[in-house]
Amino acid sequence: MFSFRNIKWILLFVFGVLFQSIIVDYLNLLSIKGVRPNFVIIILIFFGFNFGGVYATIVGFSVGLIQGLGFLGGGFIGLSSLTKSITGFYFGFFQKSKRKWNDLFFLLVLLGGCLIHNFLFFYIYTFGFEINIFSMLIKNVLPTSIYTTIVGMMIFYVLKK
Amino acid sequence: MERIFKNVYIFKEYITVFLATVLSSFLLISNENKQIENLREKTIDFTGKIKQNFAWVKIVFNTIDENRELREKVLYLTLENTRIKDAEIENQRLRKMIGFKKSGNLKYLPAVVISKGFHQIINSIQINVGENDGVKKNMPVIAERGLVGKTFLVGKESSLVQMMNDVNFGVSARILRTRATGIVNWKTGNIFEISYVPKSSDVAVGDTIITSGYGQIYPPKIPVGVVSEVSDSVPGMSKKIILKILVDFPSVEEVFVIVSDRKPEFILR
Numbered sequence: 001m002f003s004f005r006n007i008k009w010i011l012l013f014v015f016g017v018l019f020q021s022i023i024v025d026y027l028n029l030l031s032i033k034g035v036r037p038n039f040v041i042i043i044l045i046f047f048g049f050n051f052g053g054v055y056a057t058i059v060g061f062s063v064g065l066i067q068g069l070g071f072l073g074g075g076f077i078g079l080s081s082l083t084k085s086i087t088g089f090y091f092g093f094f095q096k097s098k099r100k101w102n103d104l105f106f107l108l109v110l111l112g113g114c115l116i117h118n119f120l121f122f123y124i125y126t127f128g129f130e131i132n133i134f135s136m137l138i139k140n141v142l143p144t145s146i147y148t149t150i151v152g153m154m155i156f157y158v159l160k161k
Numbered sequence: 162m163e164r165i166f167k168n169v170y171i172f173k174e175y176i177t178v179f180l181a182t183v184l185s186s187f188l189l190i191s192n193e194n195k196q197i198e199n200l201r202e203k204t205i206d207f208t209g210k211i212k213q214n215f216a217w218v219k220i221v222f223n224t225i226d227e228n229r230e231l232r233e234k235v236l237y238l239t240l241e242n243t244r245i246k247d248a249e250i251e252n253q254r255l256r257k258m259i260g261f262k263k264s265g266n267l268k269y270l271p272a273v274v275i276s277k278g279f280h281q282i283i284n285s286i287q288i289n290v291g292e293n294d295g296v297k298k299n300m301p302v303i304a305e306r307g308l309v310g311k312t313f314l315v316g317k318e319s320s321l322v323q324m325m326n327d328v329n330f331g332v333s334a335r336i337l338r339t340r341a342t343g344i345v346n347w348k349t350g351n352i353f354e355i356s357y358v359p360k361s362s363d364v365a366v367g368d369t370i371i372t373s374g375y376g377q378i379y380p381p382k383i384p385v386g387v388v389s390e391v392s393d394s395v396p397g398m399s400k401k402i403i404l405k406i407l408v409d410f411p412s413v414e415e416v417f418v419i420v421s422d423r424k425p426e427f428i429l430r
Protein backbone atom coordinates (compact mmCIF):
# COMPACT_ATOMS: atom_id res chain seq x y z
CA MET A 1 0.00 0.00 0.00
CA PHE A 2 1.32 3.41 -0.93
CA SER A 3 1.65 5.85 1.94
CA PHE A 4 3.54 8.99 2.75
CA ARG A 5 6.08 6.87 4.58
CA ASN A 6 7.28 5.96 1.15
CA ILE A 7 8.31 9.52 0.40
CA LYS A 8 11.59 8.02 -0.77
CA TRP A 9 9.81 6.94 -3.95
CA ILE A 10 8.80 10.51 -4.66
CA LEU A 11 12.37 11.64 -4.15
CA LEU A 12 13.59 8.75 -6.24
CA PHE A 13 11.37 9.72 -9.15
CA VAL A 14 12.34 13.40 -8.86
CA PHE A 15 15.98 12.36 -8.88
CA GLY A 16 15.29 9.99 -11.78
CA VAL A 17 13.62 12.67 -13.88
CA LEU A 18 16.38 15.21 -13.19
CA PHE A 19 19.13 12.65 -13.73
CA GLN A 20 17.56 11.47 -17.00
CA SER A 21 16.94 14.98 -18.27
CA ILE A 22 20.24 16.56 -17.32
CA ILE A 23 22.92 13.88 -17.13
CA VAL A 24 21.63 11.42 -19.71
CA ASP A 25 19.70 13.55 -22.24
CA TYR A 26 21.24 17.03 -21.96
CA LEU A 27 24.88 16.25 -21.16
CA ASN A 28 24.82 12.97 -23.09
CA LEU A 29 27.21 11.39 -20.62
CA LEU A 30 25.95 7.82 -20.81
CA SER A 31 25.30 7.75 -24.51
CA ILE A 32 26.78 4.98 -26.65
CA LYS A 33 26.57 5.95 -30.30
CA GLY A 34 23.50 8.03 -29.56
CA VAL A 35 21.72 5.29 -27.56
CA ARG A 36 20.74 6.31 -24.03
CA PRO A 37 19.25 4.33 -21.13
CA ASN A 38 15.95 5.32 -19.55
CA PHE A 39 16.32 5.50 -15.78
CA VAL A 40 12.71 6.54 -15.22
CA ILE A 41 11.54 3.21 -16.67
CA ILE A 42 13.94 1.37 -14.38
CA ILE A 43 12.58 3.16 -11.32
CA LEU A 44 9.06 2.50 -12.57
CA ILE A 45 9.57 -1.25 -12.76
CA PHE A 46 10.70 -1.40 -9.13
CA PHE A 47 7.77 0.79 -8.14
CA GLY A 48 5.33 -1.34 -10.10
CA PHE A 49 6.61 -4.56 -8.51
CA ASN A 50 6.15 -3.04 -5.07
CA PHE A 51 2.86 -1.16 -5.39
CA GLY A 52 0.93 -2.77 -8.20
CA GLY A 53 -0.80 -1.62 -11.37
CA VAL A 54 -2.99 1.23 -10.11
CA TYR A 55 -0.24 3.20 -8.43
CA ALA A 56 2.33 2.41 -11.11
CA THR A 57 -0.09 3.66 -13.78
CA ILE A 58 -0.82 6.88 -11.88
CA VAL A 59 2.87 7.51 -11.12
CA GLY A 60 3.83 6.66 -14.69
CA PHE A 61 1.26 9.14 -15.95
CA SER A 62 2.44 11.87 -13.56
CA VAL A 63 6.13 11.41 -14.27
CA GLY A 64 5.46 11.31 -17.98
CA LEU A 65 3.47 14.51 -17.73
CA ILE A 66 6.27 16.30 -15.87
CA GLN A 67 8.78 15.12 -18.44
CA GLY A 68 6.54 16.18 -21.29
CA LEU A 69 5.96 19.64 -19.83
CA GLY A 70 9.53 20.74 -19.54
CA PHE A 71 12.18 18.10 -19.67
CA LEU A 72 11.67 16.42 -22.98
CA GLY A 73 12.50 19.39 -25.16
CA GLY A 74 10.43 19.38 -28.29
CA GLY A 75 8.30 16.34 -27.45
CA PHE A 76 4.51 16.42 -27.20
CA ILE A 77 2.73 16.79 -23.89
CA GLY A 78 0.79 13.64 -23.27
CA LEU A 79 3.06 11.33 -25.22
CA SER A 80 5.36 10.42 -22.35
CA SER A 81 2.45 10.25 -19.90
CA LEU A 82 0.65 7.84 -22.24
CA THR A 83 3.63 5.54 -22.75
CA LYS A 84 4.68 5.56 -19.10
CA SER A 85 1.18 4.96 -17.77
CA ILE A 86 0.86 1.89 -20.02
CA THR A 87 4.35 0.74 -19.02
CA GLY A 88 3.53 1.31 -15.34
CA PHE A 89 0.38 -0.75 -15.75
CA TYR A 90 2.41 -3.53 -17.42
CA PHE A 91 4.98 -3.59 -14.59
CA GLY A 92 2.31 -3.45 -11.91
CA PHE A 93 0.62 -6.43 -13.49
CA PHE A 94 3.52 -8.62 -12.35
CA GLN A 95 3.31 -7.57 -8.71
CA LYS A 96 1.23 -10.64 -8.01
CA SER A 97 4.04 -12.87 -9.28
CA LYS A 98 6.59 -11.18 -7.02
CA ARG A 99 7.35 -14.35 -5.13
CA LYS A 100 8.34 -16.11 -8.32
CA TRP A 101 10.98 -13.53 -9.13
CA ASN A 102 14.33 -14.60 -10.44
CA ASP A 103 16.92 -12.96 -12.63
CA LEU A 104 15.47 -14.16 -15.89
CA PHE A 105 11.96 -13.14 -14.90
CA PHE A 106 13.09 -9.64 -14.02
CA LEU A 107 15.08 -9.35 -17.25
CA LEU A 108 12.18 -10.46 -19.44
CA VAL A 109 9.68 -8.19 -17.72
CA LEU A 110 12.01 -5.20 -17.89
CA LEU A 111 12.89 -5.85 -21.53
CA GLY A 112 9.21 -6.25 -22.38
CA GLY A 113 8.34 -3.01 -20.64
CA CYS A 114 11.13 -1.13 -22.41
CA LEU A 115 10.04 -2.48 -25.77
CA ILE A 116 6.42 -1.49 -25.17
CA HIS A 117 7.39 1.99 -23.95
CA ASN A 118 9.90 2.70 -26.72
CA PHE A 119 7.80 1.28 -29.52
CA LEU A 120 4.75 3.33 -28.50
CA PHE A 121 6.87 6.43 -27.99
CA PHE A 122 8.65 6.31 -31.36
CA TYR A 123 5.57 5.15 -33.24
CA ILE A 124 3.32 7.94 -31.97
CA TYR A 125 6.13 10.50 -32.23
CA THR A 126 6.68 9.68 -35.90
CA PHE A 127 3.01 9.09 -36.70
CA GLY A 128 2.08 10.65 -40.02
CA PHE A 129 5.61 10.47 -41.37
CA GLU A 130 6.76 7.83 -43.80
CA ILE A 131 8.84 5.79 -41.45
CA ASN A 132 9.83 2.19 -41.96
CA ILE A 133 8.62 0.44 -38.82
CA PHE A 134 11.18 -2.33 -39.10
CA SER A 135 13.96 0.22 -39.46
CA MET A 136 12.60 2.16 -36.48
CA LEU A 137 12.59 -1.03 -34.42
CA ILE A 138 16.16 -1.90 -35.31
CA LYS A 139 17.63 1.61 -35.05
CA ASN A 140 15.69 3.16 -32.18
CA VAL A 141 13.49 0.79 -30.19
CA LEU A 142 15.74 -2.23 -29.81
CA PRO A 143 19.04 -0.49 -28.91
CA THR A 144 17.43 1.75 -26.30
CA SER A 145 15.48 -1.15 -24.81
CA ILE A 146 18.54 -3.38 -24.60
CA TYR A 147 20.68 -0.65 -23.06
CA THR A 148 18.01 0.18 -20.49
CA THR A 149 17.59 -3.51 -19.66
CA ILE A 150 21.33 -3.94 -19.14
CA VAL A 151 21.48 -0.93 -16.82
CA GLY A 152 18.34 -2.14 -15.04
CA MET A 153 19.85 -5.58 -14.47
CA MET A 154 23.00 -4.01 -13.03
CA ILE A 155 20.90 -2.01 -10.58
CA PHE A 156 18.86 -5.13 -9.80
CA TYR A 157 22.00 -7.09 -8.92
CA VAL A 158 23.29 -4.27 -6.76
CA LEU A 159 20.01 -4.05 -4.84
CA LYS A 160 19.78 -7.82 -4.55
CA LYS A 161 22.98 -7.85 -2.51
CA MET B 162 -24.63 0.09 -6.99
CA GLU B 163 -22.62 -2.18 -4.79
CA ARG B 164 -22.01 -4.44 -7.74
CA ILE B 165 -20.66 -1.50 -9.76
CA PHE B 166 -18.22 -0.61 -7.00
CA LYS B 167 -17.20 -4.23 -6.72
CA ASN B 168 -16.52 -4.47 -10.44
CA VAL B 169 -14.64 -1.19 -10.35
CA TYR B 170 -12.49 -2.55 -7.55
CA ILE B 171 -11.84 -5.80 -9.39
CA PHE B 172 -10.90 -4.03 -12.60
CA LYS B 173 -9.26 -1.00 -10.97
CA GLU B 174 -5.97 -1.45 -12.81
CA TYR B 175 -7.68 -1.57 -16.21
CA ILE B 176 -9.93 1.36 -15.39
CA THR B 177 -6.92 3.36 -14.20
CA VAL B 178 -4.89 2.68 -17.33
CA PHE B 179 -7.92 3.41 -19.47
CA LEU B 180 -8.45 6.78 -17.81
CA ALA B 181 -4.73 7.58 -18.04
CA THR B 182 -4.76 6.70 -21.73
CA VAL B 183 -7.81 8.87 -22.41
CA LEU B 184 -6.34 11.80 -20.52
CA SER B 185 -2.96 11.44 -22.26
CA SER B 186 -4.66 11.24 -25.65
CA PHE B 187 -6.64 14.36 -24.82
CA LEU B 188 -3.41 16.15 -23.92
CA LEU B 189 -1.77 14.91 -27.11
CA ILE B 190 -4.46 16.35 -29.34
CA SER B 191 -4.50 19.58 -27.30
CA ASN B 192 -0.83 20.33 -27.81
CA GLU B 193 -1.61 23.38 -29.88
CA ASN B 194 -4.03 24.74 -27.30
CA LYS B 195 -2.99 28.23 -26.16
CA GLN B 196 -3.16 27.42 -22.46
CA ILE B 197 -1.06 24.31 -22.87
CA GLU B 198 1.48 26.33 -24.83
CA ASN B 199 1.65 28.97 -22.10
CA LEU B 200 2.17 26.28 -19.51
CA ARG B 201 4.95 24.75 -21.60
CA GLU B 202 6.68 28.09 -22.00
CA LYS B 203 6.77 28.59 -18.25
CA THR B 204 8.06 25.09 -17.51
CA ILE B 205 10.65 25.28 -20.28
CA ASP B 206 11.96 28.52 -18.72
CA PHE B 207 12.20 26.75 -15.40
CA THR B 208 13.94 23.65 -16.75
CA GLY B 209 16.20 25.82 -18.90
CA LYS B 210 17.50 27.57 -15.76
CA ILE B 211 18.26 24.21 -14.18
CA LYS B 212 20.09 22.97 -17.27
CA GLN B 213 22.06 26.21 -17.54
CA ASN B 214 23.81 25.38 -14.26
CA PHE B 215 25.14 22.22 -15.86
CA ALA B 216 26.07 23.83 -19.16
CA TRP B 217 29.72 24.17 -18.09
CA VAL B 218 30.01 20.36 -18.01
CA LYS B 219 28.81 20.17 -21.59
CA ILE B 220 31.22 22.93 -22.59
CA VAL B 221 34.14 21.09 -20.99
CA PHE B 222 33.33 17.80 -22.74
CA ASN B 223 32.62 19.55 -26.00
CA THR B 224 35.90 21.45 -25.66
CA ILE B 225 37.81 18.20 -25.30
CA ASP B 226 36.14 16.78 -28.40
CA GLU B 227 36.49 20.07 -30.25
CA ASN B 228 40.16 20.27 -29.29
CA ARG B 229 40.80 16.82 -30.68
CA GLU B 230 38.93 17.64 -33.89
CA LEU B 231 40.83 20.91 -34.28
CA ARG B 232 44.16 19.16 -33.75
CA GLU B 233 43.30 16.68 -36.47
CA LYS B 234 42.26 19.53 -38.70
CA VAL B 235 45.52 21.40 -38.03
CA LEU B 236 47.53 18.31 -38.88
CA TYR B 237 45.56 17.79 -42.07
CA LEU B 238 45.94 21.45 -43.05
CA THR B 239 49.67 21.42 -42.27
CA LEU B 240 50.18 18.40 -44.48
CA GLU B 241 47.97 19.93 -47.15
CA ASN B 242 49.94 23.20 -46.92
CA THR B 243 53.22 21.33 -47.33
CA ARG B 244 51.79 19.44 -50.27
CA ILE B 245 50.61 22.68 -51.89
CA LYS B 246 53.98 24.37 -51.34
CA ASP B 247 55.73 21.35 -52.75
CA ALA B 248 53.42 21.40 -55.76
CA GLU B 249 54.09 25.12 -56.21
CA ILE B 250 57.85 24.58 -56.21
CA GLU B 251 57.50 21.66 -58.57
CA ASN B 252 55.29 23.79 -60.79
CA GLN B 253 57.91 26.53 -60.95
CA ARG B 254 60.62 24.01 -61.64
CA LEU B 255 58.64 22.35 -64.39
CA ARG B 256 57.78 25.71 -65.92
CA LYS B 257 61.49 26.49 -66.10
CA MET B 258 62.09 23.12 -67.64
CA ILE B 259 59.38 23.68 -70.21
CA GLY B 260 60.82 27.09 -70.99
CA PHE B 261 64.27 25.60 -71.30
CA LYS B 262 62.93 22.84 -73.50
CA LYS B 263 61.10 25.25 -75.77
CA SER B 264 64.16 27.40 -76.33
CA GLY B 265 66.10 24.67 -78.06
CA ASN B 266 65.38 22.41 -80.98
CA LEU B 267 66.77 19.26 -79.50
CA LYS B 268 64.46 16.45 -78.55
CA TYR B 269 64.07 16.18 -74.80
CA LEU B 270 62.64 13.16 -73.08
CA PRO B 271 61.39 13.95 -69.58
CA ALA B 272 62.16 11.42 -66.88
CA VAL B 273 61.76 10.99 -63.17
CA VAL B 274 64.53 9.90 -60.83
CA ILE B 275 63.41 6.65 -59.26
CA SER B 276 66.45 5.84 -57.22
CA LYS B 277 69.84 7.17 -56.32
CA GLY B 278 73.20 5.46 -55.76
CA PHE B 279 72.05 2.26 -57.41
CA HIS B 280 75.38 1.23 -58.88
CA GLN B 281 78.13 0.00 -56.56
CA ILE B 282 81.02 1.73 -58.31
CA ILE B 283 79.64 4.55 -60.37
CA ASN B 284 77.93 7.49 -58.71
CA SER B 285 74.60 7.31 -60.46
CA ILE B 286 70.84 7.76 -60.46
CA GLN B 287 68.18 5.61 -62.02
CA ILE B 288 65.53 7.19 -64.23
CA ASN B 289 62.24 5.80 -65.45
CA VAL B 290 62.89 5.83 -69.18
CA GLY B 291 64.78 3.26 -71.23
CA GLU B 292 65.12 1.64 -74.59
CA ASN B 293 61.39 1.48 -75.12
CA ASP B 294 61.33 5.28 -74.87
CA GLY B 295 64.17 5.81 -77.32
CA VAL B 296 67.00 6.09 -74.82
CA LYS B 297 70.44 4.84 -75.76
CA LYS B 298 73.79 4.61 -74.06
CA ASN B 299 75.83 7.83 -73.71
CA MET B 300 72.92 10.21 -74.08
CA PRO B 301 73.27 13.48 -72.11
CA VAL B 302 71.01 14.01 -69.14
CA ILE B 303 70.21 17.49 -67.95
CA ALA B 304 68.02 19.22 -65.37
CA GLU B 305 66.47 22.66 -65.72
CA ARG B 306 69.55 24.28 -64.18
CA GLY B 307 72.20 22.42 -66.09
CA LEU B 308 74.11 19.26 -66.84
CA VAL B 309 73.52 16.17 -64.69
CA GLY B 310 75.45 13.44 -66.51
CA LYS B 311 74.96 10.79 -69.18
CA THR B 312 73.28 7.40 -69.56
CA PHE B 313 75.59 4.46 -69.21
CA LEU B 314 73.31 1.47 -68.69
CA VAL B 315 70.02 1.35 -70.55
CA GLY B 316 67.29 -1.17 -69.81
CA LYS B 317 63.95 -1.56 -71.50
CA GLU B 318 62.11 0.77 -69.15
CA SER B 319 64.77 2.42 -67.03
CA SER B 320 68.30 3.63 -67.30
CA LEU B 321 71.27 4.41 -65.12
CA VAL B 322 72.82 7.85 -65.38
CA GLN B 323 76.44 8.52 -64.51
CA MET B 324 76.41 11.71 -62.53
CA MET B 325 78.87 14.54 -62.87
CA ASN B 326 80.11 13.87 -59.36
CA ASP B 327 81.50 10.52 -60.34
CA VAL B 328 85.26 10.03 -60.32
CA ASN B 329 85.31 8.88 -63.93
CA PHE B 330 83.18 11.67 -65.29
CA GLY B 331 84.62 14.27 -67.64
CA VAL B 332 83.10 16.81 -70.01
CA SER B 333 84.69 19.29 -72.37
CA ALA B 334 83.65 22.75 -71.26
CA ARG B 335 84.08 26.39 -72.24
CA ILE B 336 84.21 29.62 -70.30
CA LEU B 337 81.28 31.51 -71.72
CA ARG B 338 82.84 35.00 -71.52
CA THR B 339 86.27 34.24 -72.93
CA ARG B 340 85.67 31.04 -74.91
CA ALA B 341 88.59 29.33 -73.19
CA THR B 342 88.14 25.56 -73.03
CA GLY B 343 89.08 22.83 -70.60
CA ILE B 344 87.88 19.53 -69.11
CA VAL B 345 85.54 19.50 -66.10
CA ASN B 346 86.17 16.73 -63.56
CA TRP B 347 84.89 16.01 -60.12
CA LYS B 348 87.41 16.16 -57.31
CA THR B 349 85.68 15.61 -54.02
CA GLY B 350 82.42 16.53 -52.28
CA ASN B 351 81.04 19.54 -54.15
CA ILE B 352 84.39 20.50 -55.64
CA PHE B 353 84.70 20.38 -59.43
CA GLU B 354 87.69 21.59 -61.39
CA ILE B 355 88.37 22.63 -64.95
CA SER B 356 91.68 21.34 -66.12
CA TYR B 357 93.89 22.31 -69.08
CA VAL B 358 92.94 25.96 -69.18
CA PRO B 359 96.15 27.89 -69.99
CA LYS B 360 97.44 30.36 -67.49
CA SER B 361 97.28 32.98 -70.20
CA SER B 362 93.50 32.63 -70.45
CA ASP B 363 91.24 35.23 -68.93
CA VAL B 364 89.13 33.58 -66.26
CA ALA B 365 87.44 35.31 -63.37
CA VAL B 366 85.31 34.27 -60.42
CA GLY B 367 81.68 34.32 -61.47
CA ASP B 368 82.32 33.27 -65.06
CA THR B 369 79.76 30.79 -66.41
CA ILE B 370 80.94 27.43 -67.65
CA ILE B 371 79.07 25.66 -70.43
CA THR B 372 79.67 22.52 -72.47
CA SER B 373 81.87 23.15 -75.49
CA GLY B 374 80.27 20.66 -77.85
CA TYR B 375 83.60 18.97 -78.49
CA GLY B 376 83.28 15.23 -78.28
CA GLN B 377 80.43 13.00 -79.38
CA ILE B 378 78.20 13.07 -76.33
CA TYR B 379 77.29 16.53 -75.04
CA PRO B 380 75.76 19.24 -77.22
CA PRO B 381 77.28 22.68 -76.81
CA LYS B 382 76.10 25.40 -74.42
CA ILE B 383 74.59 23.21 -71.71
CA PRO B 384 75.17 25.10 -68.45
CA VAL B 385 77.63 23.36 -66.17
CA GLY B 386 78.65 25.69 -63.37
CA VAL B 387 80.08 28.98 -62.22
CA VAL B 388 83.73 29.71 -61.44
CA SER B 389 84.21 30.06 -57.69
CA GLU B 390 88.02 30.12 -57.44
CA VAL B 391 90.87 30.86 -59.81
CA SER B 392 94.57 30.43 -59.10
CA ASP B 393 97.69 30.80 -61.20
CA SER B 394 100.12 29.95 -58.47
CA VAL B 395 100.18 26.27 -59.17
CA PRO B 396 102.91 24.27 -60.89
CA GLY B 397 102.47 23.66 -64.63
CA MET B 398 101.00 25.63 -67.48
CA SER B 399 97.35 25.45 -66.49
CA LYS B 400 95.28 27.51 -64.15
CA LYS B 401 93.59 25.99 -61.17
CA ILE B 402 89.90 26.75 -61.61
CA ILE B 403 87.30 25.54 -59.12
CA LEU B 404 83.64 25.37 -60.15
CA LYS B 405 80.40 25.57 -58.33
CA ILE B 406 78.03 23.22 -60.15
CA LEU B 407 74.58 24.62 -60.96
CA VAL B 408 72.61 21.44 -60.34
CA ASP B 409 71.97 20.36 -56.76
CA PHE B 410 72.39 16.63 -57.19
CA PRO B 411 70.80 15.42 -53.94
CA SER B 412 67.54 17.19 -54.76
CA VAL B 413 67.27 16.24 -58.43
CA GLU B 414 63.88 14.65 -59.06
CA GLU B 415 63.06 15.36 -62.68
CA VAL B 416 65.52 15.33 -65.59
CA PHE B 417 65.55 15.38 -69.38
CA VAL B 418 67.39 12.96 -71.60
CA ILE B 419 68.56 14.57 -74.84
CA VAL B 420 67.56 11.91 -77.32
CA SER B 421 68.32 13.78 -80.54
CA ASP B 422 71.31 12.64 -82.63
CA ARG B 423 71.91 16.13 -83.91
CA LYS B 424 73.87 18.79 -82.12
CA PRO B 425 72.23 22.08 -83.16
CA GLU B 426 72.70 25.31 -81.27
CA PHE B 427 70.28 26.07 -78.47
CA ILE B 428 69.81 29.05 -76.27
CA LEU B 429 71.41 29.23 -72.89
CA ARG B 430 68.99 30.45 -70.25
